[in-house]
Amino acid sequence: MKIKISDMLDNAAEIIETEGNYSVPVNSRRVKEIVFQRIHRSRKIGVKQRCIAGLIAILGVSAILVGAKTFFQPAGIIGTNQEDVLRPQEGITIDEDSMSNYQTKMDVQTNLILPENLYDNGIPIAKYILEVPVNEENALPECYVENGTMLIFTNGSNKDGWYADQDTILQLDFKQVRVEERETERAGVLEVGYIYNGKINWWQVTDSVCNSTQLTFDQEGNYYICIRNVSSDRVIITNGSVRKKESTGGMKKCQIKKQWKMVIVAAVVVFMTISNKVEASEERARTIPILETVWVEEDMHQGNRMGLPQTSVGGGKTVSFLDSSGSMFYVSGDTTVSFSVNLNASASVQMGYINSSGSRTSTYSGNGSSHNTSFTIPVTGYYRFYVTNQSSNTIQITGGTISF
Secondary structure, eight states: OOOOHHHHHHHHHHHHHHHHHTTOOOOHHHHHHHHHHHHHHHHHTTOOSBOOSOOEEOSBOOSSOBTTBOOOOSEEEOSTTHHHHHSOOBOEEEEGGGGGGOOEEOEEEOSSSOGGGSEETTEESOSEEEEEEEOTTSBOOOEEEOTTEEEEEEETTTTBOEEEOTTEEEEEEEEEEEGGGTTTTOOOOEEEEEEETTEEEEEEEEOOSEEEEEEEOSSOEEEEEEEEEOSSSOEEEEEEEEEEEEOSSHHHHHHHHHHHHHHHHHHSHHHHHHHHHHHHHHHHHHOOOOOOOOOOOOOSOOOOOEEOOOEEEOTTOEEEEEOTTSBOEEEOTTEEEEEEEEEEEEEEEEEEEEETTOOEEEEEEEEEEEEEEEEEEOSSEEEEEEEEEOSSSOEEEEEEEEEO
């Protein structure tokens, strides 16, 4: 992290003078932490929270009026909007002939991510990004996050980060469930990571209801924790907290110390047998486990997901389905999608997916009143899912689901 020496001296001098006036012992680590936070905060002053106004992507219709219905933001804190947040989700149907009229902004309510890092291989990293402050008790407010949206957790109302170095551990604890499966407590799929110097580093993928993630760092500076929803459904986050821990000299120091002890034991095995057991026990107590990346496998037990509304499809016509906020679905590469539709009568249909460039991929063709297809999305991106009526008569889609 590049910092001007003048900034460091000015802030450090002020802190030492202030704490000295109150007879507070000056701790070098605490001074360093406050200096990092103050410099970082000063750089944010005067910068608009909505920093990207020109990121236009053909992703769908997000947080606007669709069919005369107003949608609340696709991610945020649960409060007076609780009734809307907990309401079952239903996808949006569009006629493929009018798809060219749909455009949306990538809504970025933060300046913590550098503009060049808002894309990954040309794909916007999220439809919507919002900062959520952690309170003075280190607790997260109850939040919700929809498909392809992202929350950034900040340290307090000043929206600072957490100062950390090689000896620091940030522990994020939370519980998460899909909004329509609160009773059965079926979790969504979330990515957990951190932001440092305007760049996102993804740390873990989780599909667990109860989560405890420990983040460690290679460099000192200010860090922010972030979560992105990569499942099809809205996810509710509760019982969350962020706690800062200091390791006993870092993992490398622990490993060196352990090797040194092994040499001593080999030299004085008779005299050190008992003490070595005690020290080994203490060493294990001081060692903090680090979570490794959890690779999420396909879940074969699909329940009800993003519901599909009733709609008519003329002969030879195609309709597509967007998520409940009117946006195309954000789908990670190698994700398996289950897509089903029910008809009021037997008919021939084709089903598949369309990417953000408009390229169509067919995954199913068949006759009947109930149609199901399961397929793997090869590349991370934004997709909508289509049904083509291959008959000459108008058909009625009475329901269905999209799940991943």
